[in-house]
Amino acid sequence: MTLDVTDLRKTYPTGDEALKGVDLSIDGSETTAMIGPSGAGKSTFIRCINRLTEPTAGTIELDGTDLIGLDDDGLREARRDIGMIFQEYNLVERLTVMENVLTGRLGYVSAWRAFRRSFPPEDVERAYGILDRVGLDGMENKRVDELSGGQRQRVGIARAVVQQPTILLVDEPTSSLDPETSNTVMRLLTEIAAERGVPVLINIHEVDLAVEHADRIVGLHDGEVVFDGPTAELGDDALDRVYRGGDPPESGESRAVTAADDGDGSVGDRFAGDGVVTTDGRTPDRPASGGS
Amino acid sequence: MATERRTWRRPTAFRRREFKWAAYLGLVAFFLWSAWGVGADPARILQGFGSGLSLLGDFFPPEATPRQSQRIVDKMIESVAMAMVSTVTGIALSIPVAFMAAENLSPKPLYYLNRGFISLSRALNVIIVAILVVKAVGLGPLAGIITITFKTVGFFSKLLAEDLEDIDMRSVDAVRSTGASPVQTLIYGVVPQIVPRFAGLSVYRWDINIRASTVVGIVGAGGIGSVLLTAFNRYSYQYVTAILVAIIAVVLVAEGVSAVVRRRYQ
């Protein structure tokens, strides 16, 4: 598996430059954490990879396929191989756990079978296996809105993993969770990825979590990569470059603050879509202010 | 990995899956029965819409001679005037009815009597009321005013009575404890609590009354509706469309005004 991103740029209609030419390539099955203050462009970057946000310029190649040149059908096929886990879980609240997990198989069934919830038996078996793995056995018929935050994010992980992706993109998986649950979720995520040999790209602004769980760190500041190297090499000056001038949010209290910041900064972002949605309600990442 | 295959079926809101199928089957059967009862076979519907398309040419473009335009304007003003008068009379009459229909303020027999009146007013369509009133008092806007007033009382006093039932009795008691008379208690303890919603509801009902006043004429109760019926009966469909455009315009303006006023008030 290779993901090659070159010179990725994103300028929102409002004129905000979220990404100013990002190069990144991921090989093998390492866990890469992308750190940076709120508004550095982390979310935009991840969302550009599977084109939930349409990039302005640059190339994205997944195993040699140029994702940017794909038409709608091609893009749907490519997306089947990209598992995505969201900050606010983004589960379909009124559906059951099982239905949410099986959402990950939608790319493989017809609209009519999907409507009747009649998935192939091996998909159902696979879903059960993953639910066992993430510790949600016996919960398949619970409605998602009855679950706790940690349980929801486990469903989110299961939904992404059941796709049998070649890469997992994870957008701030812990910002809606308490510190302890955050740690459990991160461990689960990296373990599952290792078991399946799938590389993970995680957006995270909690540096301590990144250092604990990732093999490699990418530091983003104001739309540009300012650090890229093994976790061991991340020193104070590198952190200083990423969070220029500000204190890196390491302690629990400052984490709470940045989490809240990030929450409201991404509301507009979630509405920036493609396909069915065309009314252009795109809002850029908030300008770097919260963390820096 | 376990070798046994696990299957999954979506849980159903019904107690058993059979019930679900029975319910859906029953519903489909009912609709088929309805379609049969109404005589809606697909061929006829298609044919109808086919002839509808060719009729479309008869309806468009909207057209009215100067005399007809004048008639539209005159009768439309009559409609609006009817709506104005009956909104005011309707609301004025609603106030006593609402107080008598509020469970916490009214003695039981009076309560049931007024609730019955409200249910009756709400259950009968405005056209049915109009047709009866026309028989009683004769053709013309007076019948329309009585009709719309009657409907307004049903709508308004129900909502107002519910508001009255929800009021904070403690402040009413506070007023009463000073030795205020029943009327004073109403004015000082009850009225201030319901006034804000009252204003919004009045405007909302005025909006509904404008709509009603444009149709009661079809059964002879005054306003633009009578012109519309005449146009239909004379097969002058372009004139019909002109009248419809006028009605839609007035209804939209009323809706806009009502929305703006209500937003201001909240």
Add this chain to the structure above:
Amino acid sequence: MTSEVDAARTWERFDRRRRLGRFVGVLVAFVVFAGSWAFLDMGVTNVETVPREINDLLSRMFPPDVAYVPEIVGPLIETVHIAALGTAGALVITIPVALLAAENTTPNAATYWLGKLIVTVSRSVNTIIWALVFVVVFGSGPLAGAVAIAFRSVGFLGKLLSEEIEEIDFGQVEAVRAAGASPIQVLTYGVLPQVKPALVGLSVYRWDINVRDSTILGFVGAGGIGVQLFRAVNAFAWQSVAMILIVILGVVLVSEGVSAYTRRLVR
């Protein structure tokens, strides 16, 4: 003003400007009322006889003619059919219209305005006017009535449903799309579950309204119990009229109960 001291607490909520505003409001209402009354030129003598005339009518309705019931069962069932079929037809048309008229699911600005136009025209024209139109198209009979009911309901359902669609959480939709789902799958998995309670609730509510509306279609020849009622009124058979009204009242109350119960059930 014996209670002035205590009541002052309640009155404090209104300052002078709002009190003035309310006074002006009442004044305007009164002027409009008087102006409209003068315009309609009905005189007062005319009004004085109204209570007697209505009283007269009511007394002639009593007692209701129970023997007439067998004759109204058929038209009554037809009325219920018209309401059911009209609602079902409306639902089929409404779903695409609502998707067009919702800002977040419409393909482009032109389709958005098309959706809005359909909703507005449908809503602004009363059921009985639609019935007049469709009697021309389909000829007299219940089919014209059912189509009229459907056309009026599309606006109501389309407006409320599109507002509901605009309120959905788009993150859920996006996650489904990110898994590689097709547009139709995105609708059935991402959008539909979120608006389903509203969809069911609104349809049942509109069905309830449609039962009431179906009772009048007969006046313009579009079927239902209105035909019977119109005939009885024109024949001055007031006791039969009273019986029909009672039956209508019963049906309306039942449908209101069913509608309220179903809406409570689907949450």
